[in-house]
Each structure stands twice: as structure tokens, then as C-alpha cells.
Amino acid sequence: MAPRSTQILEAAARVIARRGVRGLRVEELAAEAGVSTALIYYHFKDRTGILRKTLEFISDRAERYTTRLDPDAEPLGPREELEQTLLLELQDTTEVRENSSAWGELRASAVFEPELREDLARATLTWVQEVAALLGQVRPMAPAVALAGAAERLTALLEGLSMRWLSGTLQIAHARTLLGEAIDAEVERLGR
DSSP states (O other): OOHHHHHHHHHHHHHHHHHOSTTOOHHHHHHHHTSOHHHHHHHHSSHHHHHHHHHHHHHHHHHHHHHOOOTTSOOOOHHHHHHHHHHTTSOOSHHHHHHHHHHHHHHHHTTTOGGGHHHHHHHHHHHHHHHHHHHHHHSTTSOHHHHHHHHHHHHHHHHHHHHHHHTTSSOHHHHHHHHHHHHHHHHHHHTO
């Protein structure tokens, strides 16, 4: 992606995380990104284009920070990789807070903006499939339908825990504990 497009998408994620999708104004986005509104329209055509590309951007960014490994660390086993990938979605960093807030806003706005539903469904399906693949490495004999169901439950729980954490109704340590317990339960269930 071109540096200017990336700069605009980073700004869009910040604005959406701060003001919500309904609060996203192209003029404010241009000011946040330090570019002209004409450049935004050149790259993204319209507001829907901005929202779609921002959804793609935050999905890609989440994949980067949940799969980042310490090059000096020992390789992770399948179970540890699954846990790390999911638990890294609950980090108290600016990037994760912003990403999680923007994801929640985009998900909620799809209720009112049908043009986002297909993109959101595709991004969610990709995430569920990635988690199902990780679960399959932990439980290679589990049926695909069981892996998909466990992945759906874990990703849905993670979204809910994230929103509660971001809204201040749940401490991050407790959210991480609950998610860890859910991972244990799903892995055990898949082993039966």
C-alpha cells in the first residue's frame, strides 16, 4: 500500500476509535492525516471506500501484532501459539486499543450500513478460519465442523471481552483469564 494511503488509513482508525463511524467526517480525517480531502477522495472514492479499506487495514494490523514473535524465543507449540494469538488481542497498548475500538465500531455500524456487511463478514470469516486452523494444530483429529464452532465461540467471546474491557466494565487481567479458561474448555471439548 502506498505510504499516503497507509497514513490516511492509520488516521481513519484513530478517528473511528475516538469518535465512532458515525463521527467520521472526511474533513476531520484529512486534518488528522495531514492531507487534503481531495487526496482522500482520490485514494478511496467515497466514505464507504474509506470504511471498507479501514476495516481491511485494521484486520491486517491485528494479524501483524498477534503473530509477531520474538526471534530469540523458543518456538511455540501449537497450544501456546493458539493462546498467544488470542491473548495478544487483549493488550493494553495504543495500537491494540485503537484497533479493537475501531473494529467494534465498524461491526456495530454494519447494522446501519449494509454496504459494510459483506466486508465485515469476509474479515470475520478469515479470522474464524485462522483460529480454527490453530485449533486444528492443537487437536488434529477434531472434525472441521467442531473446529469451526470452537473458533466461532472463541472469536465471539474475544470480541465481547474486548468491548467490555474498552468500555471499562472489565479489567484486562480478568478478561485475559476468562479467555484463557475458554481456550482450555474448547480444547478439552475438541479432545473428546
